[in-house]
Amino acid sequence: MNALRSHGAGWLPTIILALALLPLLLKVPTAAGFTGAILTYPFQVDDSEGVILSEAQWLARGVDPYQPARDDFFTAAPYTPIYTIINAAAFAVGSFTFKVGRGVAWLATLAVAAIIGALVLGRTHRPLLALWTILAILTTNLISIWSVRARPDHLALACNLAGFAIIWWRWRTLMATSGEATAARWRIDRAAWRIIWLTAICFALGFFTKQTLLAAPVAIGLGLLLARPRLGFAFGVIYGSLVLLPFAALTLITRGGFYQHIVAFHSSWSARDFLLLWGPFVARYWPPLLLGAGLPLTVLLTALKAPDKLAHLRADADLLPALYLPVAAFFALGAGTHGGNHNHFVETIVVALFCSALLIGRLLDLPKNTLNWRALTPTLLVALALVLGAEARFGGTNWLARDFRQPLPQEREGWRNVAAFVTNDPGPVYADNVGLLLVAGKEVRYTDPFSLAYATRTDQWDDRALVARVERGEFSLIALRYDLFATAADGGGPNDLTPGLYTAIRAHYRVIERNVMTLYVPR
Known part of the structure; x- marks a missing residue:
């Protein structure tokens, strides 16, 4: 036994x-x-x-x-x-x-x-x-x-x-x-x-x-x-x-x-x-x-x-x-x-x-x-x-829910539409989604808006030339993840836009489409 x-x-x-x-x-x-x-x-x-x-x-x-x-x-x-x-x-x-x-x-x-x-x-x-x-x-x-x-x-x-x-x-x-x-x-x-x-x-x-x-x-x-x-x-x-x-x-x-x-x-x-x-x-x-x-x-x-x-x-x-x-x-x-x-x-x-x-x-x-x-x-x-x-x-809320999921059909369709729109645009495009520009075959001269904004705030980079391009309407299209006019009441722009860019886009561009991205064209 x-x-x-x-x-x-x-x-x-x-x-x-x-x-x-x-x-x-x-x-x-x-x-x-x-x-x-x-x-x-x-x-x-x-x-x-x-x-x-x-x-x-x-x-x-x-x-x-x-x-x-x-x-x-x-x-x-x-x-x-x-x-x-x-x-x-x-x-x-x-x-x-x-x-x-x-x-x-x-x-x-x-x-x-x-x-x-x-x-x-x-x-x-x-x-x-x-x-x-x-x-x-x-x-x-x-x-x-x-x-x-x-x-x-x-x-x-x-x-x-x-x-x-x-x-x-x-x-x-x-x-x-x-x-x-x-x-x-x-x-x-x-x-x-x-x-x-x-x-x-x-x-x-x-x-x-x-x-x-x-x-x-x-x-x-x-x-x-x-x-x-x-x-x-x-x-x-x-x-x-x-x-x-x-x-x-x-x-x-x-x-x-x-x-x-x-x-x-x-x-x-x-x-x-x-x-x-x-x-x-x-x-x-x-x-x-x-x-x-x-x-x-x-x-x-x-x-x-x-x-x-x-x-x-x-x-x-x-x-x-x-x-x-x-x-x-x-x-x-x-x-x-x-x-x-x-x-x-x-x-x-x-x-x-x-x-x-x-x-x-x-x-x-x-x-x-x-x-x-x-x-x-x-x-x-x-x-x-x-x-x-x-x-x-576990842990009260599903902390990773936004990241650990498969893209929804409507998201895929939205990105396809926006990518097609950007691809067909004949001019230079500025976007805070750099991957979108790559998919559309556009030249990327400004990467990582967060780092760009931080470098500007800490005087490591001067954004005046970029702001001037926006003021002149050189970008035939701007694609951002948010509507800058809808956030006007918040007292300032998002943290991945410099104050100069925020002001210039609001003054010289208008929204033409709201999808998975908000698209702007010169006024």
Whole structure:
């Protein structure tokens, strides 16, 4: 009887882990439907899509999108160049399309899920736990939204996770001397040099895909400094050189334009803007954040109980993921920068799911004291899966309802009509939807109205030449997302229009059509 009970106790966690897959499997059709709809959608779904792809189109034509802003040519160029170059290569041999950029982002998301799944499997040796993590990443709404937008976020994250995986998989090799004399820990052998070089290269690729994804290299640097100080210092020097030297070279080549676009145009930060995004994010995703936070807490408490606390912490197999989660949460502060969005929280939720799976695996590997403890541990994962399965109803309001949905038929029809109208217009067109101009085959000389307005407010760009063009009626058509005459009572224009543009359009243009965009022509 005892043998039978023991056999049942061994199978029970596996059965419960299998049950934890069901809520996520039920989300797959919705996630797949959303992914397919956006991948094939012919219009812009995020402002940055048009901005990035217009700059890729200029690059494909041999025009530097990072050149200093001119009176007659303003590009936001908010991201480092690798993703832009990939899209430019596609535009050099084919016509404009959103599909390439979105496809790259989607493939990068698959890579992110695969890397995390492989890390969980390698650490826990539990295939069901690895599969759960992969499904959780691929079906979480916030991650799905950004997985099919023509943006560099997920490609940069995939590069960083590749670097994280390289060093974590070889952590035991790097820590082989951690229990020896202090002098031994300061030695770096040839194998260690190879590991940190490969890791630093992956992180540098991540930086030059999107410069704000710094959590992984910082977490790795902290872990190395804690365990092998000289190795951590060497990693920092190598990574810093791989980032700063090309950055300085690009700044010189572009006559200061690269720094202007990457740093100066996007250097603002607002606590209010951050909290407006952070509050709904935490309200919706606090269960995975809380469970994931259990891993760094467990690592810390376990080390505190050990006789040699620092040595135990260095030797803990989960040290790097335990560092990664709080560092990722810290860098989520980037959501408060000018034009920031909830894409800044994607890395945090990915790492929280990663740490949640590692925590469950860690608890399941504890001594089998009681049947109840062994059974209860994977039920945490079932509860989390149920929360993720019903996330649209979690947190009070459906925070992501506007983003996580398939475009409605009337929206598609509206965009087709407006795109046809803009395409048939013979003159230059100004629009705050840059993707519309790309679809219509119009030249884009002013990208990202938000950055343009911010640069004007901070005296980094002078909009007088653009305002004069509007006053002269040089744009045969202006397309905006709002009716400027309907907002007149609000006491000012929208935050993506400079005061000069707001006044000039109202004085010299009139509305001719209200659709998904409001269209204006000269009076």
